[in-house]
Amino acid sequence: MEQYIVSARKYRPMTFRSVIGQESITSTLKNAIASHHLAHAYLFCGPRGVGKTTCARIFAKTINCLHPREDGEACDECESCRAFNEHGSFNIHELDAASNNTVDDIRSLVDQVRVPPPIGRYSVYIVDEVHMLSTAAFNAFLKTLEEPPAHAIFILATTEKHKIIPTILSRCQIYNFNRIKVADTVRYLKYVAENEGVEAEDAAFNIIAQKADGAMRDALSIFDQVVSFCGQKVTYQAAIENLNVLDYDYYFKLVDAFLGGQVQQSLLIFDEILAKGFDAQYFISGLSSHLRDLLVSKDAATIGLLEVGQAIAERYRVQAASVPVQFIYKALELSNECDMNYRQSRNKRLLTEIMLMRLCNLNGGQESKKVEPELPKLSGSATPVNVAQHAAATPAAKTAYPIPQQPARPQMVAEEPPVRVHRRPGISISAPAVQTGQRVTETAQPDSAAPQTATPAAEHCDFTDEALAQAWLKYAESLEKEAHTTQTMRNFPPERVSHDSIVMHIANSTQMEEMMAHKRNIERFLAAELHNSHITLSIEQDVSRFDNEAFTPTEKLARMQEKNPYFKELKQKLGLEL
Ligand SMILES: [Zn+2]
Known part of the structure; x- marks a missing residue:
């Protein structure tokens, strides 16, 4: 019977270019080899199964290759390469620090380091799970790591970089390995499946890759498991059954049910999901x-x-x-x-x-x-x-859709000073604008009361429009610390409605808030300035007039939030500030 080799071993990359999903690291290592810039200690960090040990082995093979290729890869033909490929090289030493973590283990490693390799230029020492070393072992290691013999190169690998003491970190070149992307894993699985004569559905590959969670070794092991369960034809259904994964279909159906x-x-x-043996928390x-x-x-x-x-x-x-x-x-x-x-x-x-x-x-x-x-x-x-x-x-x-002629009627709120919104027939406020939370009282006014047809200043008036405009600007400019309000007042000069009542039309809720804070003061100021104690100022938000106007960044933001309620939500979720 032919000997069965698991895919994770059979398809372990032997060259840098066949390492999946770590292109930046492999190309850096190749460049270092090609330019003979080798460090004496490397630290490979990253999740399990992403190629740390594999890259360390390829690195060891490549730097010992007798005829390295120009692109930094090993020739795969020389004596040294063959020894590496057959796992018989004397130039590589692997220590699993998880089970050999005492000072004595490190001392015997240090003794070994002194001996130069019988053939080839470098002895490479791979210390796996290096974070498992005891503090004493770490300390025993420091000296050798700092001043190793010229022929020794250390490659430390760890899944938990934060557990490595800084004195070790500072002596190593650090390479961070990525979790392998699902798409990359799928591509490699397809290649393996093709070589093995296995036919599989795309969705099945994706399930395997997701289950592997970024680790190629796991992906290949899961692939073997699924193939031994399904045979040479792997379907999505068979894969999820074997891997105990809940079908996407259930979630799609559920969301439809929620919406309906x-x-x-x-x-x-x-109930069906539970009956299939899935745990509720998993669900x-x-x-x-x-x-x-x-x-x-x-x-x-x-x-x-x-x-x-x-x-x-x-x-x-x-x-x-x-x-x-x-x-x-x-x-x-x-x-x-x-x-x-x-x-x-x-x-x-x-x-x-x-x-x-x-x-x-x-x-x-x-x-x-x-x-x-x-x-x-x-x-x-x-x-x-x-x-x-x-x-x-x-x-x-239905009511929230903007329906022309029948605009949604916002709620009356008594405790705030009333704010009027003019509506002209045929023009309706868009629904998002009503939802801003701005307290608005609506006064459906006849067309004659619209600002354009406001009653002209009567002859009884005891101040001119010009005097009003001057007093308005004077107040605006007196606001030294509130440049923004000054600008708003300049942008929206008041209009006369009758001989002693004036109106200011502003564009959005931010300006409304801002101006409401000044309303009383403006009235008092104008009364003193124009010698008329009956002056009343009303501030009105006229959405239809200023539909496209936003002046400052704050106003633009307010406008965007009014138009699209999700924008506000997004802003809050992401904690964005202007
Ligand atoms: Zn070679």
């Missing part, structure tokens, strides 16, 4: 990952963070288009909360089911008001039925 408010459906799906964290994947699929800029095969990525893209971003945030919050409470809960199944019920209520509850602008896009998406159900189930949702 189908509580029973979601509970039945959860919860899978659901969180699914929501996260939906979130990154919403934007072309972040879709690269999705680590799935093409077919599944397309499903994510389609579902993401139908899920409001606000829903995803809320859902993530709920699943995360459930995950955190899971261990303490005495009825874990019920806890999870409560989460599912709350998720089903998300889209039909309060939250729906914020997410409306997304909904019209839903028609023609993957879940038209759910959307229709949703819309029918939540008639309140």
Whole structure:
């Protein structure tokens, strides 16, 4: 019977160029070899299974090669290379510090270092898991590491760089190995499968690569396991069954159920998952990952963070288009909360089911008001039925759409000074603008009261428009420490409504807040300046007039937030400041 060699060994890279996912490190090492700039101690850090020991071995082979190639690779043909390839070289010494971590182990290593290699130029000492060395062993090692014989090169490897003492770190050239990307792992698995005559579905490769979590050695071991289970044809279904991975399909169906408010459906799906032997906590964290994947699929800029095969990525893209971003945030919050409470809960199944019920209520509850602008896009998406159900189930949702002639009527708030918003017939405030939280009282005014047709200054008036304008600017310029308000007042000069009442039209809620703070003072100032104690100033936000105007960065930000509520959310999530 032919001897079986596991793929992780059989396909272990023998040259720098065949190392997957560590291009920057391999090219640096090759350059160092080609230019004869070799250090005496290297520290390779990074997660397990990403190629640290492999690179150390290739490095040892290459620097001992008798006829190295110009590109910095070993020739693979000379005596030394052959000895390395057959694991019979005397130039390489490997010490596993996890099991040999005492001072005595290090002392015997140090004794060994003094002996020059019988053939080749360098003796390479690979110390794996070097962070496991005891402090005394570390100290015994220091001297040799600092002044090694010319023929000795140390390559220390560790998964936990933070446990290495600074005196060691400062004596080494440090290389940080990356977790291997899913796409790179998949590409290599395909190559291995082809060589082994195994046919496999793309999605199966992706599942294996994800399960390996960035470690190529794990990926190859899992591949072997799946192949021995499935034979020469590996399907996605067989792979997830063998690896005990929950099918994506369940999460897609669940999110559809959440959006449609189908509580029973979601509970039945959860029951099916439990019946398949999956742990509820595993399911919860899978659901969180699914929501996260939906979130990154919403934007072309972040879709690269999705680590799935093409077919599944397309499903994510389609579902993401139908899920409001606000829903995803809320859902993530709920699943995360459930995950955190899971261990303490005495009825874990019920806890999870409560989460599912709350998720089903998300889209039909309060939250729906914020997410409306997304909904019209839903028609023609993957879940038209759910959307229709949703819309029918939540008639309140309709009111927030901007409907010409019947603008949404914001709530009256008594405790704040009233702020009027002019609406001209046929012009409606867009829905996001109403949602800014700005307290607004609406006065539907007849056209004649609109500013353009304001009553001209009456003959009874005891101050001229010019005097008003001058007094206005005088106040504005007196605000030394509030340059921004000065600018706002300059930009929005007052208009006369009647002989002693004036109005200031501003463009957005930021200016509104700013001016409301000064309103009383301005009135008093004008009264003194113009000798008229009856002057009243009203400040009005006129969205239709200043629709495209934003003057300062603060105003531009406010404008962007008004137009797109998610912008504010994003700003808060990322903790951004202007
Ligand atoms: Zn060679």
